[in-house]
Structures are given as structure tokens and as C-alpha cells.
Amino acid sequence: MPRAMLLVLDSVGIGGAPDAERYGDAGANTVGHIAEACREGRCDAAGRRGQLNVPNLTRLGLGKACKLATGFTPTGLDAPEAFGRYGCASESSYGKDTPSGHWELLGGPVLFDWGYFPRTIPCFPDELIAEFSRRAGISGVLGNCHASGTEIIAQLGERHLRTGQPICYTSADSVFQIAAHEEAFGLDRLYDLCTLARELLHPYRVGRVIARPFTGATPADFTRTGNRRDYSLPPPMPTLLDQASEENRDVATIGKIADIFAHSGTGRVFKAHGNDEIFDRTLEATQSLADGGLLVANFIDFDSLYGHRRDVTGYAAALERFDRRLPELLALLNRNDLLVLTADHGCDPTWYGTDHTREQVPVLMFSPGCEPASLERLGFSEVGHALAAHIGLSMVRGGAQLQGAPRTFPT
Numbered sequence: 001m002p003r004a005m006l007l008v009l010d011s012v013g014i015g016g017a018p019d020a021e022r023y024g025d026a027g028a029n030t031v032g033h034i035a036e037a038c039r040e041g042r043c044d045a046a047g048r049r050g051q052l053n054v055p056n057l058t059r060l061g062l063g064k065a066c067k068l069a070t071g072f073t074p075t076g077l078d079a080p081e082a083f084g085r086y087g088c089a090s091e092s093s094y095g096k097d098t099p100s101g102h103w104e105l106l107g108g109p110v111l112f113d114w115g116y117f118p119r120t121i122p123c124f125p126d127e128l129i130a131e132f133s134r135r136a137g138i139s140g141v142l143g144n145c146h147a148s149g150t151e152i153i154a155q156l157g158e159r160h161l162r163t164g165q166p167i168c169y170t171s172a173d174s175v176f177q178i179a180a181h182e183e184a185f186g187l188d189r190l191y192d193l194c195t196l197a198r199e200l201l202h203p204y205r206v207g208r209v210i211a212r213p214f215t216g217a218t219p220a221d222f223t224r225t226g227n228r229r230d231y232s233l234p235p236p237m238p239t240l241l242d243q244a245s246e247e248n249r250d251v252a253t254i255g256k257i258a259d260i261f262a263h264s265g266t267g268r269v270f271k272a273h274g275n276d277e278i279f280d281r282t283l284e285a286t287q288s289l290a291d292g293g294l295l296v297a298n299f300i301d302f303d304s305l306y307g308h309r310r311d312v313t314g315y316a317a318a319l320e321r322f323d324r325r326l327p328e329l330l331a332l333l334n335r336n337d338l339l340v341l342t343a344d345h346g347c348d349p350t351w352y353g354t355d356h357t358r359e360q361v362p363v364l365m366f367s368p369g370c371e372p373a374s375l376e377r378l379g380f381s382e383v384g385h386a387l388a389a390h391i392g393l394s395m396v397r398g399g400a401q402l403q404g405a406p407r408t409f410p411t
Contacts, residue, residue, distance in 0.1 A: 001291035001292035001336075001391070001392070002291075002292070002334075002336040002337060002338060002390050002391055002392075003289050003290075003291060003292065003293050003294070003295070003334065003336075003337045003338070003391065004293075004294050004295070004337070004338045004340070004387045004390050004391045005282075005286060005289075005294075005295040005296075005297075005329075005337065005338070005339045005340065006105070006106075006294075006295070006296045006297070006340045006342070006383070006387060007282070007297050007299065007339070007340070007341045007342075008102065008105070008257075008296070008297065008298045008299065008342060008343060008344055009299050009302055009322070009341060009342070009343050010098070010298055010299055010300050010301075010302050010303040010304070010343065010344060010347075011030060011302050011303035011307040011343060011344070011345060011346055011347035011356065012030060012031060012302055012319070012343040012346075012361065012362065013028070013029070013030040013031065013343055013345060013346020013347070013348065013357060013359025013360065013361055014029065014030065014031045014032065014062075014065060014066045014069045014070070014088060014346075014359065014360055014361060014362050015028075015029045015031075015032060015066065015069040015070035015088075015359055015360050016028050016029065016070075016357075016358065016359055016360070017090045017091060017358045017359055017360050018090055019358065020357075020358045020359065022358075023096060023357075023358040025096075025346075025348075025351070025357045025358040025359065028346055028348040028351050028357035028358070028359055029070060029346075029348060029359065030307070030315075030346040030347060030348045030349070030357065030359060031062070031066060031074060031077075031319075031362075032066060032070060032072075032074045033312075033348055033349070033350040033351075034052060034074075034312055034315055034316050034319070034349065034350075035051065035052040035074030035075050035076055035077060036074065036075065037312045037313075037316070037350065038050065038051050038052040038075070038076065038316050039051050039052075039075040039076070042312065042313075043312055043313040043316045043317075044313075045313050045317075047317065048313070048316065048317050048320065051075050051076035052074070052075070052076040052077070052316055052319065052320070053076060053320055053323075054076070054077070054319055054320060054322075054323035055323065056323045056324075056326040056327060056330075057077075057319070057322075057323050057326065057341075057364070058076075058077050058078070058079045059079055059082060059083050059084075060082060060083065060084040060086065060326075060341065060364040060366055061079075061082035061084050061085070061086025061362075061364050061372075062077055062086070062362055062364060063077025063078055063079055064079070064082055064086050064374070065086045065087060065088045065362040065363065065364065066088075066362070068086075068087060068088045068374075068376065068377065069088040069360040069362075081372065082372050083366070083372055084364055084365055084366035084372060085364075085365040085366070085370065085372060085373045085374070085375050086362070086363065086364050086365070086374060086375060087362075087363045087374065087375030087376050087377065087378050088360045088361065088362060088363065088377055088378070089342065089360060089361050089362075089363050089377070089378040089379060089380050089382070089383060090360050090377070090378075090379060090380070091104055091109075091345070091358075091361075091379075091380050092104065092109035092111075092379055092380065092381070093109045093110040093111070093380070094110065094111065094112065094113050094114065095110075095113070095114050095173075095174065095207075096173075096345045096346075096355075096356040096357065096358045097114060097173050097174055097175075097207050097208075097345070097356070098173070098207075098208070098260060098303075098344055098345070098356075099207045099208060099232050099233065099235075099260055100114070100207070101343075101344030101345050101380065102257070102260045102261070102298070102344050103235045103237070103239065103260075103261075104379075104380040104381050104384075105342065105344065105380050105381070105383050105384055106239040106240040106241060106261075106296070106383075106384045106387075106395075107235055107237045107238065107239040107240065107381070107384065107395075108237050108381050109379075109380075109381060110236070112205070112236075113205070114174030114205055114206070114207050115174055115201075115204040115205035115206045116170075116172070116173075116174055117146070117170045117176075119146050121144065121145045122144035122145065123144060123145050123146060123170055124144050124168065124170075124176075128200060128201070128204070129141055129144065129168075131200060132196065132197060132200055135196055135200075136192075136193055136196055138164070138165060138166065139163070139164075139165060140165055141165055141166055141167070141168040142156045142159060142160055142163070142165050142166065142167045142168070143156060143167045143168050143169040143179075144168055144169070145169055145170075146169065146170055146171060146172070147169040147170075147171075148308070148309075148354050149169070149177065149179065149212055149224065149308075150224065150309070152167055152169050152179065153167065153179055153212075153214050153222045153224065154219040154222055155219075157179075157181070157214065157216070157218075157219060157222045158218065158219065160179075160180065160181060160185070161181060161184055161217075164185065166178050166179065166180045166185070166190070166193060167179040167180065167212075171354070171355055172353070172355035172356070173207065173208075173355065173356065174205070174206050174207035174208070175206065175207060175208045175209070175210060176197055176201055176206050176208075176209045176210075177209075177210045177212050178190060178193055178194055178197065178209070178210070178211055178212060179212040179213070179214060179224075180193070180211075180212075180213060180214075181213070181214060181215065182213035182214060182215050182225055182227060183215060187213055187227055190211050190213055191211055191229060193211075194209045194210070194211045194229065194231050195231065197209045197231075198231040202233070205233070206233075207232060207233055208230050208231065208232050208233075209230075209231040210228065210229070210230050210231070211227070211228060211229040211230075211231075212224060212228060213225050213227045213228070226273030226274065227273075228256075229259060230256055230259035230260060231259070231262075232259060232260055232261070232262050233262065234261075234262035234264055235261060235262070235264060239261060239264070239265060239384075240294065240384045240387060240388050240393065240395050241253070241261055241264065241265035241266055241267070241294070241296065242264055242265035243265070243388070243393050243394075243395060244265065244267075244293075244294045244391070244393060245265040245266075245267055246265075247393060249290075249292050249293055249294060249391070249393075250267065250268070250289055250290035250292070250293030250294070251265065251266065251267025251268065251293065251294050251295075251296075252267055252268045252270060252285035252288075252289055252293065252294070252295045252296075253266040253267060253268070253269055253270065253295075253296050253297070254270040254272060254278055254281045254282050254285060254295070254296070254297035254298070255270075255271075255272050255278045255281075255297055255298040255299065255300055256298050256300055257269075257296050257297065257298050260298070267294075268285070270282075270284065270285055274300075274301055275299050275300070275301040275302075275318060275321065275322060276321070276325075278297060278298070278299055278300070279299075279322070279325050279328075279329075281297075282295070282297045282329065283328060283329060283332065285297075286329065286332045286333075287332060292391050292392065293391070294387065294391060298344075299322065301318055302315060302318055302319070302347070303347050303356075305318070306318055306349060307346075307347025307348070307349055307356075308347060308354050308355075309349075309354070310349045310350070310351075310354060311349055312349045312350060315349050330366070333366075333367070333368055334368070335367075335368045335369045336367065336368075336369055337367060337368070338365065338366075338367045338370075338386075338387065338390045338391075339365070339366045339367070340363065340364070340365050340366075340383060340386070340387060341362065341363075341364040342361050342362060342363050342364070342383055343361035343362065344361070345357070345358065345359060345361070346358065346359030346361070361380075363375055363378055363383055365386065367390075
């Protein structure tokens with residue numbers, strides 16, 4: 001029986017979505033702008049030189065997918081022909097958040113507005129922080145603003161160590177992030193705070209609460225650790241993961257997939273930190289995946305380490321490292337297996353700010369037993385339907401809509 005593997009290259013967008021202007025992202029192009037920076041020598045550094053070099057992704061059709069999305073092929077991504085099926089996909093879900101992108105890939109469009117916090121200081125409702133502090137047994141929180149995670153830890157980490165107050169902050173995404181020292185504050189205590197925040201934030205329709213543990217003693221050496229944990233709202237529709245699990249299929253999820261789907265239908269969970277470890281666990285899970293099984297992995301570093309930090313050189317090097325490892329996975333595919341590489345949104349490291357960008361994403365499909373072809377333009381949910389059809393499942397169609405209006409926040 002065929003198997004299916006979905007690899008989500010977090011934030012690897014390939015050009016503005018049709019509605020990008022609505023989000024202030026008209027002109028954003030994660031892969032295109034990285035390739036341009038490489039061509040111009042702006043990504044030359046120790047360990048890498050010259051144009052973007054991703055020959056395996058290129059042969060799978062990345063450059064051709066970019067051309068479908070924008071009308072041009074980025075420098076270095078030319079290929080006379082692809083040996084896979086390639087296309088580009090646009091999201092129908094509202095916003096440009098990680099959960100809705102993943103949910104639509106494996107379920108359907110999320111047709112409700114997330115709750116966001118205003119760009120004010122403080123940004124969180126007074127009643128929310130008061131109840132959070134009371135139930136957590138703390139005297140208050142630090143931050144209470146929009147911020148870069150690394151910057152706010154540098155600014156407030158020492159005060160956090162003195163007061164024991166957690167650092168709470170948000171971004172343009174629908175998110176409530178809590179940073180705390182992994183040793184002085186305690187990892188389990190941080191996770192407990194996030195569980196409490198997840199409960200309190202449900203009426204606000206905030207997509208994720210994220211635990212952001214760090215170590216170190218001074219701003220010079222404060223470092224976020226790999227023990228991040230996401231607490232997502234559960235998907236408001238059955239996903240392909242749920243359907244595969246209900247059919248007793250072997251389901252393997254790698255990286256933060258289990259957190260994104262609130263552990264609903266996520267089967268065998270392979271925890272991993274960083275792209276290389278995630279790739280190792282993907283190879284391990286592929287080798288053990290039963291016939292008719294489904295594997296889903298998220299490669300987080302593109303987004304968290306390079307996109308949000310606007311590190312163009314680091315992003316380029318990460319794409320090249322991922323590309324060098326692709327043959328290891330291709331060698332494990334059976335003749336009837338289907339491998340799909342895509343993304344959930346963009347995070348153009350040349351764009352302003354530090355937030356996601358509303359972009360089209362590549363859809364690169366490869367099966368040793370299939371002929372190359374162009375898939376043209378797709379919707380995110382069509383990726384899930386292709387995976388479902390390949391392993392003999394019928395995915396529920398349609399979008400998800402929550403009842404009632406989202407809570408509004410003071411502006």
C-alpha cells in the first residue's frame with residue numbers, strides 16, 4: 001500500500017499571495033529575495049559563497065514553481081526539466097499564522113479571524129493579566145508589548161531573574177509568548193503557566209501560546225533553548241491526521257507538528273530541535289512507516305532562526321544544508337511512496353519588521369513511480385486532498401468557521 005510524506009519547510013514562500021497587499025506584503029518573496037541577495041554577493045560569509053545552490057530542490061521543480069508564482073525564475077534555480085510534479089499554492093485562511101497554514105494544508109480553510117493584540121504598551125487586556133497573575137501566584141508580568149523574542153530577553157532577562165516575573169509578549173501573529181529562565185524559574189513551571197494562559201486565552205481566539213525558555217546570566221549570554229513548546233487551539237475541523245488515525249493508519253509527526261495540531265490524531269510523535277535533528281527523525285520515521293502510513297514534519301529553523309531574525313545569509317545557508325540532505329530521504333522512498341515539500345507562509349528576511357509575510361508557497365511532489373508534470377496553481381487544501389487520495393483516504397472538504405465573533409481588544 002502507498003505511503004505519503006509531507007515536509008513543511010516553515011516560511012519558505014515564493015512570492016506575494018494574490019491578497020498580499022491586504023496584509024502589507026505586496027512584493028514580499030522569501031526565496032526570490034534570498035536568491036537575489038546571493039547573486040549580489042550579500043550572502044557571502046564563512047562557509048558559503050555565490051548564488052543560491054539548491055540543486056536537489058531545483059530538480060524537484062522549485063525554480064519552476066517560483067516562475068508560476070511570480071513570472072520569473074530566481075538566479076540559480078534554473079533547470080531544463082523537473083523530475084517531480086511542481087506547482088504553487090495560495091492560502092484561503094485568514095491571517096498568515098502557522099496554525100491556519102498547517103490546518104488548511106491538512107484540513108480546510110480557516111474562515112474566522114484570529115484574535116490579535118494592539119501595538120500599544122501595555123498590549124494585553126488588564127483583566128487578562130490580572131487573572132493570569134492571580135491564578136499563577138505571581139506579582140505581575142514583564143514586557144506586555146510587541147517584541148522580538150531575542151531582544152526582549154536581552155532587555156528584561158536580568159529583571160526577570162531578580163523579580164521572578166515571567167516575560168510576556170506578542171507579535172503581529174495571533175500569539176501570547178512567555179519567556180522564563182529554564183533553570184532559575186523552572187521549565188515545568190513555565191509549561192504550567194502556558195497551560196493556564198491557553199485556558200484563559202481561549203475566548204480571545206489567540207492561536208498559540210508559546211513557551212520560550214532561555215538560559216544564561218547576562219544579556220551577553222542569554223540564549224533561548226530547544227525546549228520551546230507551542231500550545232495551539234485545536235483545529236476546528238477534522239484533519240487528515242485525524243482521519244488517518246481513525247482508520248488505524250500509521251501516523252508519524254516530527255518536530256512541532258504535534259503541538260500545532262494540539263496532539264489531535266498526531267500518532268507517533270518524534271520530538272526534535274533544529275532542522276538537522278528534524279531531518280534525522282524524518283529519516284528514522286520514514287524507515288519505520290508502515291504501508292498506508294502518513295508522515296508530517298515541520299522544519300522550523302527557516303522561520304524561527306532566520307526569517308524572523310531577518311538573517312538572509314543564515315536563511316540561504318539553511319536552504320543549502322537542507323538541500324544537501326534531501327538525497328538521504330529520496331533514497332528511502334518505495335516506488336509507490338509520495339513525498340510532498342511545501343510551506344505554510346512566507347517570512348521574507350529582506351522585508352521590513354520581523355513578522356511572517358503573506359506569500360504563495362511551492363508544492364513539490366515526487367514519487368519514484370510517477371512521471372514529472374506541472375501542477376500549476378493550487379489551494380493549500382488541495383495538498384491534503386492529494387495526500388489523502390494517494391493513501392486511499394477521503395478528506396472532508398470545506399472550511400471551518402467558529403461560532404460567534406472574536407473578542408475585541410482595546411486599541
